[in-house]
Amino acid sequence: MNSDSSSSRASSPDMDGIYLREHQLQDARLNSVSSTQSELAQKMSTEHVSRSGEKTPAGTKYKLKKQVTEQEIQQLRLKINGRERKRMHDLNLAMDGLREVMPYAHGPSVRKLSKIATLLLARNYILMLTSSLDEMKRLVGEIYGGHHSAFHCGSVGHAGAGHAGHTANPGHQVHPLLGSALSSTTSSTLSTTLPGLTSIRAPHSLLKSTPTPPLQLGTGFQHWAGLPCPCTICQVPPPPHIPITSTGLTRLSTENKDVMK
């Protein structure tokens, strides 16, 4: 039940592990799949020979040529496998990065979110943040009414961090929420703004095997500072009403409503 999967099974093993496992598997596969590989090699080598016009069916020249192409094919396979491995490794790194910013407890005593759980939780989290943002905009609009200009882009002292996009891009080239990913305040700001957020639990069914620890913003969590910008540029459209089929998502959405109350 130990969630420290990095110790038991790292999603991104080091290169030595990769190298070792690769060769172990290759040794196993070269024995079991050698027929397929040799068939492929023979097919390709024959094709190569016919292309190059060197028709020496049974001579030594043919054998040498075939051997060379088999080695080339082998090397090509290794090269392709390495690329694919690197691609998947990068994908896992991105997945780890996503896990880091997810409002879910991190640590050695917490099982790492699975990939599917990470994606589902991330989607739910985005929807929650969107609804929270809309709600805050609505509240600010109610409170300040037509005087919101005092809190407009860059007018607020704290807004410098989160609204760097505005100050640096008068033409709104970069949305501040996107810019906040590069420069923003700590999660405590969000916790203050949305007090209930830090106590949200993840009820997703895919997380059933976890002890469901209280959600906490990851160390890498970043958000904008200060008040939401009510300008038309920052007025994000309402979240699309995507049907949520997952029970976990539905449940979390329900909790979101409670948080917003």
Add this chain to the structure above:
DNA sequence: TAGGCCATCTGGTCCT
């Protein structure tokens, strides 16, 4: 032991 999750290999397809 079954099922879930994952890494890796592999062949196909599409793009540059």
Add this chain to the structure above:
DNA sequence: AGGACCAGATGGCCTA
């Protein structure tokens, strides 16, 4: 042609 992307297959590890 080479690389990126994708999906299926396979086998290992872990947990209930």
